[in-house]
Amino acid sequence: MIRMSNHDSQLDEVFAAYRAACPEVEPGRSFMPGLWARIEARRRAEAVFYRWANSFAGAAAAVVLLLGLLLYQQPQPLPQRAYIEKLTDEISEDHFLEAAYLAQASSNKGR
Amino acid sequence: MILDPQLVARAQAGDEAAFNQLVGLSRKRVLSIVSRLIGKPEDVEDVAQDVFLRLFYSLNQLSNAELFDRWLYRLTVNAAYDYMRKARRRKESRMADLSEAQMMMADALAGERQGKTDERQSSLRDFVHWLLSGVNEEDRILLLLKEVEGLSIRELEEIYGANESALKVRLFRARQRVLKAFEKSKEKND
16 A cells, blocks of 8 residues: 655645635626627627538639630640551561561462 | 436527527536636636537538437537647647746735735636646546546546546546646745
8 A cells, every 4th residue: 555645645634725725716797798799709709600611612613614615625636646557557566577577478488 | 417308409409599508507607617727817717608609500510409418518518628638739839938837826825814815816727727737638628627627537538538547547647737737836835
């Protein structure tokens, strides 16, 4: 069992004296009006925030629609042209190799 | 204190008159707890208003109206904690000086001798807050709830939602730190 030191019990006394030294605070007349003023102030701040957030969301949606419309009305030239050209080249190259292979194969067969 | 669960339910449903009634029934108690937790009579009303402001905006989160009392205690503890954190930032370690604590204790004793009750009480409050300044705000509140408010470990468990052994360890450590500060101030004073 832990023995309480002298200081331990003195500390308990200090805490007890502290409790007595904390005055009972009576709510002032302005307590309820002050509380409601704070509630209303927060309500107003929230309302302003939601209004701002709603208008921001609306504006963002309008910008997105506008951009979409602009892109739709001005079709860009196909950016894949280079790719298509390259693909055509590769196909013709494959075709050439295939033809060369077939020619070599038929000559080997002839021998 | 047990409040009518129907009154709580009405306030939860947005009935402002019921909310006013709830505040009226519990504000004296909240003011007393806040007064003992923060020890600054001039700020008590402001912190208590903060408690009820939090209550107004969180009442719909309360699942069971019968838990209102515990809920209000938790909000009070949170508001006191925020106040203490802000107060610490305002006057970082102003109370860290031991000689100042000695002066407070001497003032408290002198006030007692001369019958200056207000001065003595104010010095005593400052002295206790100096003793507690070596402990973090969370543990400070925990210790005050136990030692000054006289709450049992079971009640603390309900408020904090923590288990008994964790609370006991925190309380023991906090008390040991406060005791050390107290012993130091006594040695210097003797």
